[in-house]
Amino acid sequence: MLEQVSTRGVLRGPVDWVFPAWIAYVEYATQRIAETFQLTEEERRQLFDFRDAMKQLLLEAWRQAKEKLASIYKAVVNNTYRIENNKLYIPDGVGMYVREGFAPHVPIYGISAETYFPDVLKLPRERLEPLQLGWRASDEGNNDGRPFMRTTQPWQVFAWTAARYGALYIRVDSVNLTREGASMEVVIKAKSWKQRWSKAEAMDLVASHLRRGEWMPLLTMWLGDGKAERSEVLSGEYKLVVAAKEPWRLGSSIGTRKALVATGKEAFERLRESAGAYGELLDLLRAHKWIEIKLATDDGFRAAYKLKARKRGNRRA
Structure with a gap:
């Protein structure tokens, strides 16, 4: 996991x-946060209540997903399905969305909860806002004036909610089906915050911060929409590439909707230096994009990673 x-x-x-892997990760992450950050008893209670709410949602969504997939299978075997308007219908209703060019996904209905995530980072507003800004420039959306996040990556649940702590509305949205297997998507709405920026405004502000030598907004933007190429980093190619509808706002356009923001090892070093306490959180979350940054900037970490990869390859051989 x-x-x-x-x-x-x-x-x-x-x-x-x-689903069990998600549950195990939620348990792991909350325990590590409780061990790493100084929390009051009330904050610890809030953190573990968040854990329990997430686990309950995942258990309920797991049951519904299994039932739906079984119904879809039965309908296909019995030829009691039909496809209309990008939807696969079964006798029970809409079983799956099958839009061309997108992974088929099974909607999950009625699995939601309201909970609370504590302020684990304890950052002053002037340090917290750049983190929020980068997330808004990338994955964060706007739902009735409130920030929200849609993700299939469990580490992002914690990385984003740490920057948007407080009252939350969470729902399990769908199960996506790919050749590599199923993944699960959650949607989180930060009810304690108002959305301050449009997507374009946030991107312009990230670029403005970067011109002033302030890299923290770019860090969270890259955690959201950065293109992580581990093989390139391991071979000494250091490129900060971010997906964007308007790449010219950030840097040089390369390919379709991609911006080359910076090159060189120093760029990754700046990202790592900007993280501060947030880097501690990303460390314990085992966030894959944060690991890209560490591989680019820490020679000892990179050497240990390569050695571990070789040993793993030898065992498989």
Whole structure:
């Protein structure tokens, strides 16, 4: 489970593996946060209540996903399905969305909860806002004036909520089906915060901060929409590439909707230096994009990683 998180971020596999893996990760992450950060008793209670709410959602979504997939299978075997308007219908209703060019996904209904995530970072507002800004420039959306996050990556649940702590609304949205297996998508709405920026405004502000030598907003933007190429980093090619609809706002356009923001090892060093306490959180979360930064900037870490990879390859051989 941790290996998948640290190499590609997403937990993907059989349904009966994916949901237990998410549950195990939630338990792992909350325990490590409780051990690493100085929390009051009330904050610890809030953290573990968040854990329990997430686990309950995942258990309920797991049951619904299995039932739906069984119904879809039965309908296909019995030829009692039809496809209309990018939807696969079964006798029970809509079984799956099958839009061309996108992974088929099974909607999950009615699995939601309201909970609370404590302020674990204890950052002053002037340090917290750049983190929020980068997330808004990338994965964060706007839902009725409130920030929200949609993700299939469990580490992002914690990395984002740490920057948008407080009252939360969480729901399990869907199960996505790919050749590599199923993945699960959650949606989180930060009810304690108002959305201050449009996507374009946030991107312009990230670029403005960067011109002033302030890298923290770019860090969280890269955690959201950065293109992580571990093989390039391991071979000494250091390129900070971010996906963007308007790449010219950030840097040189390369390919379709990609911006080359910076090159060289120093760029990754600046990202790592900017993280501060947030880096401690990313460390314990085993966030795969943070590991890219460490591989680019820490020679000892990179050497240990390569040695471990060689040993793993020898065992498989």
